[in-house]
Amino acid sequence: MSLMIGGIEAGGTKFVLAVAENDGKIITRKKIPTGDPEAVITDVISFFKQFPIQSLAIGSFGPIGVDPRRDDYGSIKNTPKKGWANFRFLDLIKKAFPNLPVVWTTDVNVAAYGELTLGAGRGVNDLAYLTVGTGVGAGIIYQQKLYTGYNHAELGHLLMQPRAKDQFLGNCPYHGRCLEGMASGLALEKRIGHSAKLLEKDDAVWRTEAFYLAQACVDLTVSFAPEKIIFGGGVSNQEQLFPLIRESFTEQLANYVDTPPVDQYIVHALLGDDAGIVGALKLASEKLTDQVTAL
Amino acid sequence: MSLMIGGIEAGGTKFVLAVAENDGKIITRKKIPTGDPEAVITDVISFFKQFPIQSLAIGSFGPIGVDPRRDDYGSIKNTPKKGWANFRFLDLIKKAFPNLPVVWTTDVNVAAYGELTLGAGRGVNDLAYLTVGTGVGAGIIYQQKLYTGYNHAELGHLLMQPRAKDQFLGNCPYHGRCLEGMASGLALEKRIGHSAKLLEKDDAVWRTEAFYLAQACVDLTVSFAPEKIIFGGGVSNQEQLFPLIRESFTEQLANYVDTPPVDQYIVHALLGDDAGIVGALKLASEKLTDQVTAL
Numbered sequence: 150m151s152l153m154i155g156g157i158e159a160g161g162t163k164f165v166l167a168v169a170e171n172d173g174k175i176i177t178r179k180k181i182p183t184g185d186p187e188a189v190i191t192d193v194i195s196f197f198k199q200f201p202i203q204s205l206a207i208g209s210f211g212p213i214g215v216d217p218r219r220d221d222y223g224s225i226k227n228t229p230k231k232g233w234a235n236f237r238f239l240d241l242i243k244k245a246f247p248n249l250p251v252v253w254t255t256d257v258n259v260a261a262y263g264e265l266t267l268g269a270g271r272g273v274n275d276l277a278y279l280t281v282g283t284g285v286g287a288g289i290i291y292q293q294k295l296y297t298g299y300n301h302a303e304l305g306h307l308l309m310q311p312r313a314k315d316q317f318l319g320n321c322p323y324h325g326r327c328l329e330g331m332a333s334g335l336a337l338e339k340r341i342g343h344s345a346k347l348l349e350k351d352d353a354v355w356r357t358e359a360f361y362l363a364q365a366c367v368d369l370t371v372s373f374a375p376e377k378i379i380f381g382g383g384v385s386n387q388e389q390l391f392p393l394i395r396e397s398f399t400e401q402l403a404n405y406v407d408t409p410p411v412d413q414y415i416v417h418a419l420l421g422d423d424a425g426i427v428g429a430l431k432l433a434s435e436k437l438t439d440q441v442t443a444l
Numbered sequence: 445m446s447l448m449i450g451g452i453e454a455g456g457t458k459f460v461l462a463v464a465e466n467d468g469k470i471i472t473r474k475k476i477p478t479g480d481p482e483a484v485i486t487d488v489i490s491f492f493k494q495f496p497i498q499s500l501a502i503g504s505f506g507p508i509g510v511d512p513r514r515d516d517y518g519s520i521k522n523t524p525k526k527g528w529a530n531f532r533f534l535d536l537i538k539k540a541f542p543n544l545p546v547v548w549t550t551d552v553n554v555a556a557y558g559e560l561t562l563g564a565g566r567g568v569n570d571l572a573y574l575t576v577g578t579g580v581g582a583g584i585i586y587q588q589k590l591y592t593g594y595n596h597a598e599l600g601h602l603l604m605q606p607r608a609k610d611q612f613l614g615n616c617p618y619h620g621r622c623l624e625g626m627a628s629g630l631a632l633e634k635r636i637g638h639s640a641k642l643l644e645k646d647d648a649v650w651r652t653e654a655f656y657l658a659q660a661c662v663d664l665t666v667s668f669a670p671e672k673i674i675f676g677g678g679v680s681n682q683e684q685l686f687p688l689i690r691e692s693f694t695e696q697l698a699n700y701v702d703t704p705p706v707d708q709y710i711v712h713a714l715l716g717d718d719a720g721i722v723g724a725l726k727l728a729s730e731k732l733t734d735q736v737t738a739l
Binding site: 212221226275289291296297298299300301302303304305306307308309310311323324326364367368369370371372373374375376401403404405406407408409 | 507584592594598602668704
């Protein structure tokens with residue numbers, strides 16, 4: 150019988166837990182609303198205690214501490230989410246499963262890793278994954294590994310140059326006109342003054358939305374220089390955005406550096422809501438292989 | 445006797461060539477103006493033919509081709525510099541020295557590597573190096589190695605959010621108000637309408653200059669999340685800029701993510717004009733060690 154592994158996609162709205170065989174085939178999965186942290190963690194621990202898992206990967210909403218040299222490693226940091234600020238997530242898991250190898254990263258990173266290994270990023274070494282929903286999150290893959298510096302990427306807060314004649318000041322409480330402040334789902338609704346669901350597919354506001362997403366692509370191109378930029382999240386499900394993003398990207402980059410052909414470079418995610426848990430299980434599987442190899 | 449290594453800092457104005465012992469101690473160095481490319485390469489080859497060098501590192505002005513899978517690898521690409529566009533620099537060196545191990549990267553990257561190993565970046569794993577002079581160049585170090593994706597970093601072209609009331613439209617022919625367009629030495633002089641040498645140290649324009657350099661630091665913080673941001677180049681020699689950059693950075697980042705203490709985070713380069721050749725020799729030395737280890 151194949152070995153078992155576990156994955157957690159710990160989102161701000163819900164947790165997705167899964168146990169799989171080492172090849173990624175899911176045996177069972179469970180969803181838990183992201184309520185009181187103590188209760189959630191108790192449920193998480195009970196769930197995984199039922200299975201002889203040999204490794205676990207956690208992708209958590211953040212910001213989280215990712216540098217093992219710092220005190221906040223393994224914690225959720227300054228979230229406004231009630232009870233979760235400074236919550237020592239990884240410590241509690243490690244206490245419950247003392248010898249289990251655990252991968253600790255962000256929820257966006259596990260989704261990025263899912264897209265790399267089984268989604269729109271298959272075959273590339275370097276990619277940027279942006280999820281545009283209520284907020285804007287980002288995960289970077291460099292040489293087929295998750296990129297992590299002093300912090301994980303927070304590309305939702307790249308500062309934006311306003312589009313000509315755009316008077317909207319953005320809705321990020323920290324930065325005003327950053328990417329999230331100008332182009333998240335919440336920003337879009339604040340800009341138009343009603344639900345985005347009421348928008349027609351040819352509404353002019355999609356061009357404005359595309360302008361900021363394209364600007365983020367320019368900044369990514371001159372910084373990380375990925376082989377692919379993948380958009381996931383609810384706003385990205387508006388397929389009419391993609392031709393507009395590519396057009397605005399080409400205009401804003403002004404042919405300054407080479408990229409792969411733009412229709413292969415700026416693309417929609419393939420795994421949808423499964424990207425996170427799929428990526429977490431892939432990371433858990435690789436962690437297990439590393440452990441076995443190290444023995 | 446110790447083995448010999450070679451380094452080339454191929455800048456847009458001049459080439460610096462050096463031969464050193466494997467520990468980096470320079471035996472001889474030479475400068476050549478960046479004139480006609482065929483003549484320059486002939487001089488470069490003659491210089492190194494005099495010594496039994498065992499490895500060579502080249503840091504070239506760019507943009508250059510850095511992806512070994514692409515045809516333009518080893519070339520200088522679309523430079524306006526007469527005769528140098530599409531110049532196959534690396535091929536000519538490899539033809540003259542068929543079995544020599546060669547490192548090929550940008551001039552800014554070798555300077556970044558010099559600062560990492562012997563300058564302001566000693567002891568860190570991840571850093572961003574920005575050189576602010578006539579233009580703005582950047583090198584990224586990740587986990588003590590040069591970061592290279594589909595292209596090398598071109599962070600001089602990060603798109604900038606204008607400072608309140610700043611009417612200057614930037615002087616980048618591609619992007620207008622990108623970092624280089626707003627904050628390079630040429631942009632500064634265009635903004636003030638005369639030589640920057642005439643500016644007093646307390647001129648108000650330094651605050652504007654600092655605003656854009658600080659904004660680049662914010663974008664670097666939310667993207668690469670380095671442990672240190674190091675400024676080199678002529679404009680950065682204006683020491684009064686540093687308190688202003690740090691102040692504006694703190695204001696623009698708005699405490700959104702943790703960074704190292706700002707006076708240790710945003711710092712001046714230490715090696716000055718030597719950073720490039722020192723970094724090239726360090727890379728050549730490591731290349732040699734890799735070769736020896738691989739035997």
